[in-house]
Amino acid sequence: MKTLVKILKKPITSTLLAILCGFLVAAIVLLLAGYSPASSFAALFKGIFAKPKYISNVIIKATPIILTGLSVAFAFKTGLFNIGAEGQYIIGTVAAVCIGVKLNLPPALEIPIVVLSGVLAGAIYGGIVGLLKARFGIHEVITSIMLNWIAFYLSNYIVTLDAYHEPNSTSSLPVNESSFTMLLPKWKSSEAGMAALKPNKWLYEVMLKTDVNFGILIAILMAVIIWILLYRSTKGYELRAVGFNSDAAEFAGINVSRNIIRAMVISGALAGLAGSLAITGNAPHRIAQMAAFENNGFNGLSVALIAGSSPIGCIFAGLLFGGLLYGGQSVQQEVGAPTEIINIMIGTIVFFVALTKVVPVLADKLEKRSAHHAK
């Protein structure tokens, strides 16, 4: 009984229970709609794990939302609700395109400049939100929602500019190849590369059929760096103190305004990094006219919630999310069930993550009842 209570009190247990509940609700919805849950889930898992290419694509899909998840989680830890990750992501892609199309340097220079341009743009964009909150007390949710729309239309406007527009299309020009962050982009499609990869079927498929890129490594590295920043550095100590209790932090001599701005700059930079890595790492390496938000930032919100705002947890939550998004396509193809079922599942998981905060409380009750019985 004691070990059970202990297990129930671990945060990961609640999360896993929530995921299970998500699958259960999805199964019920599938049944009601007249599809077999078993074959749907089989299709989902096949769509994630059946081929090396699928796994690779899941990781590629997960990379930006791990980073935007990290952006939102970091903001949560510092007492801010960054619903503007979507806009900061878009601004990151716009900056990467603007620089990457015009600048053509050797990759060793080009890649850092293009990637960092997105980081900088996201940082400034987040910083505006922080500044408005610190200086004028305007709530970050309001300003960042508005800035999301500004980023959206700014991106669509940039696409139409002669300097960036790809003729006869709805997209911008692609960034120069020197800024690509895929693994050996030229070599793998050369004859020598193909010959070298051929004997290993697994590598061959992953390398040639997907945009394997460095993004996931950077995302994992960032998660670790953010964890160290938050829990091991003096700056992170300040940020958390301000996030938990700005009155006490102020009284202890911590500059509250500066830390709010700093938190939003870092949060925005992470979302901007997600944007620029998406441009340099994945085809078609350009931005296109958007009809609606593509949700890379909003999905980060769900990732951060599932991860309980833990930076390291964002890696796993992002992979789960990426897997569901990517594998969900197979559900439609193979079973014919609409992909919305995946959205229902994700929604349910987030809902139950919030709900399963009661699990530790229930564990307490269980403990008490067993103590009573022992008497």
Add this chain to the structure above:
Amino acid sequence: MEVSSEYAVQMHGITKMFGSFCALNNVHLDVKKGTIHAILGENGAGKSTLMNVLYGLYQADAGELFLNGEKVNIKNPNIAIKHGIGMVHQHFMLVENFTVTQNIILGNEVTNQFGTLNMKKAREEILKIVEKYGLEVDPDAKIEDISVGMQQRVEILKALYRGVDLLILDEPTAVLTPQEIDDLIQIMHNLVSDGKTIVIITHKLKEIKASSDVCTIIRRGEYVDTVPVADVDEEELATKMVGHAVQLVVEKTPANPGDVVFEIDNLTVKDERKLDAVKNLSLKVRKGEIVGIAGIDGNGQKELVEAITSLTKAESGTIKINGAEIQNTTPRNVIDHKISTIHEDRQKRGLVLPFTVAENMVIEKYREQPYSKGGMLNSSEILAFTKGLIKDYDIRPEDCENQAARGLSGGNQQKVIIAREISNEPDLLIAVQPTRGLDVGAIEYVHKTLIRERDKGKAILLISLELDEVMNVADTIDVIYAGTIVSSFKQGEVDENTIGLLMAGGKINENVG
């Protein structure tokens, strides 16, 4: 004890567990109708828990509850209210941006025949109660604009407005002035002679003697005794409460003041409504001296502290420490000039509650070596430092360095703050209401600590609403009224009544001073 309708409340064998922690173990309480019954105990003894069980906020794990001789099962406060039980909590339960009237009628609104609010009638009814009991409150003021003392009155009014038969008061006098306390005790007597019953939770022995008929003592969740108040003296009550003999008045040697360390000259500070809250205030604190500021809540103490700590702008005047002017700088600069402050609101300004005790201990020092180096925290140094302070200041539980500060009792939270501020080795230590909400044992500890620091040659500024505290601890007593120091005395020069009169804005004849 037998169950009888002579008793308004009988609680028999109440046991309440929180997880594995036993907050109450087989506690009894029998309150006779028409009496004032005090429940005495240290902080964390279980007084509030017992009352929360009575009020339906908690469910007892064992035990029986009788009202007027009939067994009842109070599952939630709504049932308690239906039984005519009213409770004024220690932490106020008011809607900050509602007016006094709106708060009082909330949940019990007066409506006219169309079902719309009849605020005029509600206001009149409230004013009647206000007048009857002398609980002066502006019924149209917003809660966020009035002082803590005023908010307390609103809470008491709220219960009175509902016409309760049994009124539970949880530490009701913590923020009232001596005069206000006398008034409250008078109100309590009025209520009782109306046939109502009052249960008062307190650890202030003097008030029990002044107000109550019977007193039940609880210690660490265990029932100790129930005694008629007339038959015991304060020392006996204190001994029963703490479990061993305590000193009620701190012993100290005469002060040996040195040079002036801290000096405020002609300071004026405006409050949130742009009115002068502190007006041409001047004071001096010397080395090795405790200067106490006595005054009623809302006479500029809050603004004075905020101006010294640079949280608020000073309109005019100077604040000097060791000759350096520090007004209108930053809180950081004030701390760097060796001023440490024990703030009255330990949960808002004093501690970051979700932080661990260790994290809280270094909130002013985390940037200094050895607690951090090169921007990275040195957790082993921070833990070692914290463990040392936990031991020196007897903070409990003794292995709490990695526990969230939220989990500590009020007294231990206060010890964390005191330990931290004194460990800064300040030249001036400001203590604002340092014993607010603490029990007798902890108060004795805080007072001894302040005097010990004084004897080490520190300058100490004590700002308190507890007149007894200022009278007992301070070497120099400054009386603040309407934002200015109206009189200054050496300890022992004048009595409590004179100071109480000055605090209320009265004047004394020259031959009295």
